[in-house]
Amino acid sequence: xxxxxxxxxxxxxxxxxxxxxxxxxxxxxxxxxxxxxxxxxxxxxxxxxxxxxxxxxxxxxxxxxxxxxxxxxxxxxxxxxxxxxxxxxxxxxxxxxxxxxxxxxxxxxxxxxxxxxxxxxxxxxxxxxxxxxxxxxxxxxxxxxxxxxxxxxxxxxxxxxxxxxxxxxxxxxxxxxxxxxxxxxxxxxxxxxxxxxxxxxxx
Numbered sequence: 001x002x003x004x005x006x007x008x009x010x011x012x013x014x015x016x017x018x019x020x021x022x023x024x025x026x027x028x029x030x031x032x033x034x035x036x037x038x039x040x041x042x043x044x045x046x047x048x049x050x051x052x053x054x055x056x057x058x059x060x061x062x063x064x065x066x067x068x069x070x071x072x073x074x075x076x077x078x079x080x081x082x083x084x085x086x087x088x089x090x091x092x093x094x095x096x097x098x099x100x101x102x103x104x105x106x107x108x109x110x111x112x113x114x115x116x117x118x119x120x121x122x123x124x125x126x127x128x129x130x131x132x133x134x135x136x137x138x139x140x141x142x143x144x145x146x147x148x149x150x151x152x153x154x155x156x157x158x159x160x161x162x163x164x165x166x167x168x169x170x171x172x173x174x175x176x177x178x179x180x181x182x183x184x185x186x187x188x189x190x191x192x193x194x195x196x197x198x199x200x201x202x203x
Contacts, residue, residue: 002160004172007124019132021168027051029142029163030129031173032067032121033095034181034198035153038167039137042066042077045107048138054166055140059109065097065117066136067126076105077136078116084186087203093122095199099185115187125173141180150178 003014018028022041027050029038038054040047052059068074071089078100080088088098102116110116119139121127130137142163144153151158156172164170182199185192193201 001168002156002164002170002172005125005128010128015128015132018129018169018171022129022133022137026168027166028129028169028171029159029167030126030171031123031176032119032126032139033093033123034121034177034179035141035144036156036159036176037126037139038142038163039067039139041133042110042136042138043107045109048107048109051138051140055143057140060112063099063113063115063117064110065119065139067119067121067130067139068136069127069130070120073136074118076103078102078118084191087184087186087191088118090202091199092120093127094120095122095179095181095197096201097181097183099183099187099194101187117183119181123173125171154178
């Protein structure tokens with residue numbers, strides 16, 4: 001199912017429909033400030049497992065990431081010291097993934113790893129979805145082979161053609177990008193960029 005959303009003035013009924021699907025353990029594809037992503041309600045463990053199977057990743061070995069609505073909500077799911085809080089405040093929302101130590105509030109599937117990725121994309125559509133469900137999204141870039149037509153990662157109609165039967169909703173938020181987020185590991189003594197992406201970190 002392809003649903004159109006806009007940067008502002010979306011129909012509340014459409015947002016509630018998406019929230020209902022997520023609350024029942026559904027999976028959606030949505031735009032971010034980097035690539036289109038696939039995600040689910042982070043507290044729905046079976047939905048998280050379903051995404052991991054689609055991505056071919058093992059949650060016991062691969063880091064998983066959350067999209068949180070604001071900085072205050074991040075502290076529910078990750079440990080944030082003052083230095084890291086200031087760094088995130090300077091750079092979020094934006095195209096970054098911050099690797100932090102997770103808390104016990106995360107579902108068991110996340111606690112198999114001590115670290116959790118935290119995102120706050122600079123994209124009003126996905127942030128409105130997160131606000132509506134009042135919970136984080138577990139998020140991952142959609143499976144994409146660079147040898148394929150780039151439209152299958154950036155064009156909502158082609159994404160729906162490829163993934164529409166595998167997910168519950170594809171959200172059309174316009175043409176997407178093909179860039180990855182910059183990943184910043186904040187679990188050590190100093191922040192370390194472990195993947196260069198589109199984001200330029202401001203210290």
